[in-house]
Amino acid sequence: MHYGFDEDEEAFRTELRRWTDKVLAPHYQSDDKAAQFRRQQAIDMAQMGLTGLRIPEAYGGQDATAVIAGIAAEEVGRADFNAGYLIINTALISDILVRNCTAEQRADWLPGIASGETVPCIMITEPGAGTDAASLSLNAIPDGEDAWRLSGEKTSITLGMAADRAVVLARTGGPGARGVSAFWVDMDDPGISRGAFDDLGSRAIGRASIHFDDVRVTRADMVGDEGGGFVSVMQGFDYSRAIIGLLCLGAAQQSLDEALQWSRDREAFGKPIGTFQGVAFPLAECATYIAGARHVCYEALWRKDIGLEHSAEAAMAKFWAPKLATDVIHQCLLTLGHIGYSTEHKVGQRLRDVIGLEIGDGTAQVSKLVIARNILGRAYAP
């Protein structure tokens, strides 16, 4: 068994940590206060190659492995959790486009994502369809042979206020997953209107409800086959769930590092608080759980890279890591005492931010359904 990162992966992590500390970390709290997506962040991240990680070099990307994308998410999560949404969105969406698009579509659409000019979002959720995504009802009404008109509402869309383009799932056929097609939609279309959520966390990225009023799309905008949109989009989610896990664990590890330092420096009853087992043991537990969840995330990505089945591992990563990160960050906040409760410290913001990914991209229950199906067998799916 070969265990560990190779030299290139270690070098990538070292370089990225230096860069994220310098370029991303200083904006984490101010971007949250502004509650607005800062366009320069996409440009900065693109220059570092972070928006083109999963895009082939021919289209301006890095052609990076899934493991490298995981390292990127983990390091960005330490410095600015919310900047990590750009990695999640671009990696997930470019994977979907690379797998399902024609050469012409790829050449048209992928370079903009890699260069940071096109901020993409993905629209699945609707007011009446969340977990049960296959029941979505955004209508794609035929308009001649090779065109459709989209009408309806999508909701809870990450980067929905800022995005330039979107992968939109719409119903071109009958009920269920087989009646769903995917389109690459220009968000500047006059038939599109957007409304922002006032969220607990990740305010710099934002979520939005998007209204479609007779938005015309053609076959040239279709991602993959008619009726194949649901399956092709959902396949992308498989591996992105492990990337989400690592983003959350990055934020947890940074909080733990800060709590450990505080436990060395802060004194009570004449001693550093780290000498009290009531302080040290919870931190030891946090370190142990983070190590376990990291292994699950990286195993899922490694399996993806070498072409092995990885949906159970990715689901384990998605159910465990965001919940664990929330618990770890909460524990670290308590270890910092009253300092941790102040908005001047980043730990409280991390707590608000990571909770979102306990829900976004599917809740723990959905992940457990996937895991259960894998360990029990398909016959036991509800």
Ligand SMILES: Cc1cc2nc3c(=O)[nH]c(=O)nc-3n(C[C@H](O)[C@H](O)[C@H](O)COP(=O)(O)OP(=O)(O)OC[C@H]3O[C@@H](n4cnc5c(N)ncnc54)[C@H](O)[C@@H]3O)c2cc1C
């Ligand atoms: C931060 C954030 C970012 C998001 N970004 C996007 C995005 O970019 N694009 C997008 O399309 N959507 C996005 N979403 C929406 C997200 O995917 C949905 O919120 C999620 O799929 C759950 O759907 P719902 O909120 O409608 O909950 P519901 O489906 O209404 O579920 C409510 C509760 O019931 C549970 N539940 C439902 N069915 C079952 C079942 N069969 N067994 C057990 N429990 C069940 C759920 O786990 C949940 O706890 C985002 C959400 C958040 C919070």
